[in-house]
Amino acid sequence: xxxxxxxxxxxxxxxxxxxxxxxxxxxxxxxxxxxxxxxxxxxxxxxxxxxxxxxxxxxxxxxxxxxxxxxxxxxxxxxxxxxxxxxxxxxxxxxxxxxxxxxxxxxxxxxxx
Amino acid sequence: xxxxxxxxxxxxxxxxxxxxxxxxxxxxxxxxxxxxxxxxxxxxxxxxxxxxxxxxxxxxxxxxxxxxxxxxxxxxxxxxxxxxxxxxxxxxxxxxxxxxxxxxxxxxxxxxx
Numbered sequence: 371x372x373x374x375x376x377x378x379x380x381x382x383x384x385x386x387x388x389x390x391x392x393x394x395x396x397x398x399x400x401x402x403x404x405x406x407x408x409x410x411x412x413x414x415x416x417x418x419x420x421x422x423x424x425x426x427x428x429x430x431x432x433x434x435x436x437x438x439x440x441x442x443x444x445x446x447x448x449x450x451x452x453x454x455x456x457x458x459x460x461x462x463x464x465x466x467x468x469x470x471x472x473x474x475x476x477x478x479x480x481x482x483x
Numbered sequence: 484x485x486x487x488x489x490x491x492x493x494x495x496x497x498x499x500x501x502x503x504x505x506x507x508x509x510x511x512x513x514x515x516x517x518x519x520x521x522x523x524x525x526x527x528x529x530x531x532x533x534x535x536x537x538x539x540x541x542x543x544x545x546x547x548x549x550x551x552x553x554x555x556x557x558x559x560x561x562x563x564x565x566x567x568x569x570x571x572x573x574x575x576x577x578x579x580x581x582x583x584x585x586x587x588x589x590x591x592x593x594x595x596x
Contacts, residue, residue, distance in 0.1 A: 376526070402581070412573060413586045414527070452491070463526045465584075472576075472584055474526035 372398050372468040376475025378421040382419075383454055383482055391449045391478045392466030398446035399468035408461040408477075420447040487575050489587030496594050501511035502560040504590045509554065513575040517584075518547065520556050521570045530571070531558070563594045 373396040383389050393403055401422050406414040418439050420426040426439035435460075438450040451458055459482045465474040488507045496502045508516075519527035531554065533540045533547040540547045545560040545585055560567055574586040 374526075393560055403587050411589075411591075419583065462522075465526075467582075472529065474519075474528065477524070477526040479524065 372466070372473040374460075374464060374466050374473045374475040376464055376478055378474060378478060380479045381481070383480070385455055386453055388452045389454055389463075390479060391462055391480075392453075393447045393449070393466075393475050395445045395456075395466050395473075397468075398468055400468075401444060401446055401468055402448070403441060403447040404448075404465045404472075405439060405449050406465065408463060410461075414463065416442055417449075422447075442444045451480065453479070456482045458482050487501075487573060487585050487587045489573050489590060491590060492588070493591045496560075496563045496592065498563065498565060498594055498596050499514050500563050500594075502563045502567065503557060503559045504506055504571055504573070504592075506587050507555045508575050509551075510575070510577075510585075510587075511554070512577050513585075515576045516547070516549065516593070517574050517576075518545075519572045519574060521589075527572060537562065555591065558579070560592075563592075565594045565596060566593055568594050 375393050375394045403420040405417045407417050408414050417432045420441040422441045428434045429456045441447040461477050463477040465472045490505050518530045520530045521527040531542050531545045533549050535551050544561045549556045573591045574584045576582045576584045588596035
């Protein structure tokens with residue numbers, strides 16, 4: 371079946387640094403990928419829609435300069451959290467659409483200290 | 484218009500029992516209703532999905548019941564097992580590919596021996 375690989379699974383970074391999270395579709399081409407943020411015991415909050423070869427579409431309230439999204443190929447989308455602060459600590463998850471079957475990555479636990 | 488309401492927030496069921504989670508939506512343009520299962524520290528995994536042209540879909544121990552007129556759908560887990568203990572999210576999206584998925588708030592299921 372469709373597999374989305376997300377790396378790293380866990381990252382700890384110092385406040386003020388940037389962190390890049392990768393999302394790859396392993397056995398299919400993903401023109402569109404979605405990035406979510408999930409706080410403990412809460413639902414998934416869509417941050418942005420990543421489109422191959424074009425600018426990402428951000429949801430209202432999401433800082434596009436803080437959460438940089440690049441979708442340079444049909445199999446790779448990256449989310450860079452710039453100048454990370456403790457409040458950016460969260461669980462980030464990507465997903466790709468596969469004929470109505472959205473497949474999710476395994477998520478990245480970001481801790482900013 | 485984009486909300487998907489989910490209940491209960493948490494559920495404890497004895498092994499062998501039936502787990503029932505309910506969802507309601509508002510936007511009649513939604514035409515794809517998936518359920519996702521999420522284990523701690525992992526991304527959601529597609530469990531089962533239904534389209535509004537059918538009233539029920541069964542896959543193994545998992546059944547979706549869909550009531551289009553009431554704009555409600557539910558997940559039934561028959562013969563619940565401790566391994567089913569996870570958080571379950573209902574969701575909805577529109578036809579057309581690459582559409583955003585609107586998630587319910589989640590139900591934490593605990594199946595006790």
